[in-house]
Amino acid sequence: MEPKRIEAPLTDEVVMSLKAGDNVLINGVIYTARDAAHKKLVELMDKGEELPLDLQGQFIYYVGPTPEKPGQAIGSAGPTTSGRMDAYTPKMLERGMKACIGKGLRNQAVRDALIKYKGVYLAAVGGAGALLSKRITKSEVVAYPELGAEAIRRLEVKDFPATVINDAYGNDLYAEGAKQYAR
Amino acid sequence: MREIAASTISEQVAEMCQEANIYLGEDVFDALKKSLETEESPTGKEVLKQLIENVEIARDEQIPICQDTGFAVFFVEWGQEVHLTGGTLEEAIHAGVRKGYEEGYLRKSIVDDPLYKRKNTGDNTPAVIYTDIVPGDKVKIAFAPKGGGSENMSTVKMLKPSDGEEGVVDFVVSHVKAAGPNPCPPIVVGVGIGGTFDKVAVNAKKALFRKVGEPHPDEAFAALEKKILDKINDLGVGPQGFGGRTFALAVHIETFPSHIASMAAAVNINCHACRHLERTI
Numbered sequence: 001m002e003p004k005r006i007e008a009p010l011t012d013e014v015v016m017s018l019k020a021g022d023n024v025l026i027n028g029v030i031y032t033a034r035d036a037a038h039k040k041l042v043e044l045m046d047k048g049e050e051l052p053l054d055l056q057g058q059f060i061y062y063v064g065p066t067p068e069k070p071g072q073a074i075g076s077a078g079p080t081t082s083g084r085m086d087a088y089t090p091k092m093l094e095r096g097m098k099a100c101i102g103k104g105l106r107n108q109a110v111r112d113a114l115i116k117y118k119g120v121y122l123a124a125v126g127g128a129g130a131l132l133s134k135r136i137t138k139s140e141v142v143a144y145p146e147l148g149a150e151a152i153r154r155l156e157v158k159d160f161p162a163t164v165i166n167d168a169y170g171n172d173l174y175a176e177g178a179k180q181y182a183r
Numbered sequence: 184m185r186e187i188a189a190s191t192i193s194e195q196v197a198e199m200c201q202e203a204n205i206y207l208g209e210d211v212f213d214a215l216k217k218s219l220e221t222e223e224s225p226t227g228k229e230v231l232k233q234l235i236e237n238v239e240i241a242r243d244e245q246i247p248i249c250q251d252t253g254f255a256v257f258f259v260e261w262g263q264e265v266h267l268t269g270g271t272l273e274e275a276i277h278a279g280v281r282k283g284y285e286e287g288y289l290r291k292s293i294v295d296d297p298l299y300k301r302k303n304t305g306d307n308t309p310a311v312i313y314t315d316i317v318p319g320d321k322v323k324i325a326f327a328p329k330g331g332g333s334e335n336m337s338t339v340k341m342l343k344p345s346d347g348e349e350g351v352v353d354f355v356v357s358h359v360k361a362a363g364p365n366p367c368p369p370i371v372v373g374v375g376i377g378g379t380f381d382k383v384a385v386n387a388k389k390a391l392f393r394k395v396g397e398p399h400p401d402e403a404f405a406a407l408e409k410k411i412l413d414k415i416n417d418l419g420v421g422p423q424g425f426g427g428r429t430f431a432l433a434v435h436i437e438t439f440p441s442h443i444a445s446m447a448a449a450v451n452i453n454c455h456a457c458r459h460l461e462r463t464i
Contacts, residue, residue, distance in 0.1 A: 021226075036301075066247050066290040075288055076247040081332040081365050103423070104332070104365035125233050125423055126332070126367035127456045129250040130241035148303055149250075149290050161233070163226070163425060174364055177426020181224055182419030 003161065009057030010098040012118050018164050020171035024122065025159040030059035030101075034080055036150040037143070038088040045091055052143035053152065055096040061124075062102035064149035065133070074139040074155070076129030079103040082121070086110050093117040101162050105174060111166050122162040135160040185262075185320040187464060189270030189278075192324075195462055196279025199326045200255065201287035203458045204247045207238045210394040211371075211432070211457045218369060218422075218429040227427025231369075234422070234455055249456045252289040253328025255280045255310035258392060264320035273312060281306040292331065313385065325392050325461040330454055333366035339384050339449040344441075348407065351376060351448055356414045358450050359431070364424020367454035369432045371395060372415065374408075375449040378439035387451035390435035392459045399436050408434045432457075 006014055008028035018024070031053055033041065044051055062082055066075030082102030089100065090113035098119050103126035114121060124132055138156035145151050165173045215238070219231045241248040257276060267275070284291055284307040293308065294301040338358055342350050355374055362370075375386030398405035412434040421427020432455065441447070 023226075023229075063250065064290065064292075065250050066252060067288045069246070069288050072246075075290070076241070076250040076252075078250050080251070081335065083365060103367065105363055123364070123423065123425075125230055125237075126364075127249045127330075127454050128233050128237040130244070130246045130248055131233055131237040133246065134240065148305075149292070163423075173426075174424050177224075177226070177421060177424065178363075178419040179426075180419065181227075181421055181426045181428055183417040 008059045008157070010059065011057065015098055015118050015120050015168055018120050018167055019169070020164050020167045020173040020176065022164040024162055024164065026059065026157055026162060027159060028157065030061050030155050030157055032061045032063050032153040032155060034062050034064050034150050035084055036147050037152050038085050038092070040144060042088045042091050045095060051095070055092060057096060057098050059099045059101060060092065060097055061155065062100065066129070068139070074133050074136045077133045077136055078129030079124045079126055082106055089113060093119045106166055111170065111172065114166050114168055115170055118168050120164055120168060121166040123165050124160070124162045132160070184266045185264055186266050186268050187322060188268050189275035191464065192267070192272065192275035193279040193282065195324060195464060196276050196326070197283035197286065199324070199460060199462060200280055200283025200289065200328070203326055203460050204252045204287065204289055204328055205241055205245055207241070207248055207456060207458065208460060210396060211455070212238055214395045214432040215369070215455060218432060222422065222427055222429050224421055224425070224427035226425045227422040227429060230422035230425060231429065247289060248458065249330060249454070250290055251292065251330040251332065252284070253330050253458070254293065254334070255307060256327045256329050256388065257310055257312045258325040258389065259312065259314045260317045260323040261314055262319035262321045263316050265322055272314065276310055276312055277308045280308050280310050322464045323461060324464070325459065327392060327459040330456065333370065333452045333454045336362035336366040337387070337451045339380060339447070341380065342446040342448050344446045346446060351407070352411055352414065354448050355411050355450055359415050359452070360418050362452060363420055366452045367456070368420060368424060369422055369429045369455045371432055371453040371457045372411070372434045373451040373453065374411070374434060374436045376436060376438045376446070377441040378447055380447060382439055383447035383449040384451070386437035386439055387449035390437040391451060391453045391457065393435045395433045395457060404436050404438060408436050
């Protein structure tokens, strides 16, 4: 099946058109955050303070890239394991995040929150950091530079490939895919 | 007595850190290409193609295969006829890691205090170093940058001797099934059997240093590797967990004699970027 081209940030309409198993190519601006940045963002939310970025409609990519070489937009930049962000994801969705990109299983609370807030969870190919870096045309640190590889970055992406794992209807590609090929 | 300068060790280690992170070993690359021929799922095939292309881009453009350039793990076999001059082995390895990770634009992924401060050490040290003193006047250094995602999907269990082969198979397969897509399949599964609680874990790690596809020298354990591999692939989890026939590329078992009361078992998982290399000085 041909991949669908989608624009970031996302609208509810596009979210609702995506189904588990869809391959997509993402174009536009997305943001990065992993463990340490999520912890800081959710602490700010809990204190009722302003966030360093507006999450409305945004994609959050779970990645901690390698340092870029001179002339590169970004170093190797594949997804990290999403499950470590489970504790924070429902709150991120509540604040307007529409999609997150990582790899691996999400818990029930995240899957429920995707339905409730109309969001989608996608996987990029884990361990394909060199290939994925070629689809990122620009990268700049926009918050928490002291976190190094874990800083929040604004990325411009062109045809960034990902697969829908959990859609806003409760479907789960991990469960369905394995069922189809198990013996 | 043969002398080796600490600076020589550092230089070799620095080169190894960069080489292992940029060039995937032929053994793993061949296994990936071979799996493309046997994979039945179209999505699984697509993933495998991306992984093969990724290895080629990393090689051609000299960028790390994966952004997780790992915990630096070393197994050193030090010939007892060799005298190290100008420093300690540990310092020499750490100097090499520092240089290799800085000059190679590799990610520094180590924090000092594991619980409270979690402050990045900034140079990817310390490394995890295992040293054996062996006969001879050579030094063999084996290095693997070990990714955190797959390392997190690892475990130890003290089985009972009466659990037998079935117990080992169930333990490994059910654990790998629960790990599912998290450790970036297709995976390589390192299994330790026997020894103490600590020894069995080190052996599971050591198993990941073996060339992918090279069977255990003992026929019975080689057959067990094959049996477990087939069962893992029959789970249908497939490349990246999207469904398919290639969940694992290989299962490697390392054994050690056991206490009469015990049968320790451990699973250490590696991702498809099963980076490892060795040099003899």
